[in-house]
Amino acid sequence: ETGVTQTPRHLVMGMTNKKSLKCEQHLGHNAMYWYKQSAKKPLELMFVYSLEERVENNSVPSRFSPECPNSSHLFLHLHTLQPEDSALYLCASSHSSQSSYNSPLHFGNGTRLTVT
């Protein structure tokens, strides 16, 4: 398998549920990202892991909890979400180094989350 794979593609959950989104990359990258894309809004950077260390937490509520066990896997644990958290959640990976400003992000297909 190649590229960036996200599961599940679609998720419907109640506000009291706990669920997890999974992302896996097979590109040999050392940085992974979570972005949130809501309708009519720009992509919002949520979390960045570089060399398995969290380097960015963009004021995201604690009901979103990331986990990066190794450079190939990234999770987003969800609990007690709100309806406004319904969005497309995109995972991406990239090289991370001082010369990596020329490295594009490679995205997964996203998880479309609906909170009821």
Added chain:
Amino acid sequence: AQKITQTQPGMFVQEKEAVTLDCTYDTSDPSYGLFWYKQPSSGEMIFLIYQGSYDQQNATEGRYSLNFQKARKSANLVISASQLGDSAMYFCAMREGSTKTSYDKVIFGPGTSLSVIP
């Protein structure tokens, strides 16, 4: 603080015509990269083209070219010979290079919705 502006929320183009999607950016970092992505209605983000701040020539990839005007801080995407499959959202993005905090962060503009008319 870095910022990406895309002033065209929506654009229409006739099939087989060329179209330019605007992007301006703001940064004080001398090292940065500019990227364009395409997002069809299915949701995946597809990398199209890259331009580096030190590149002397405009980037080209097939029907895509980038009109890079460094002094004006603009990086407009030109799509030649538009096809129906080009209908999608297009995002401009920037990645700075000086510090670990900056080069690990990629910031996106609000996007432009392109519709190709048969």
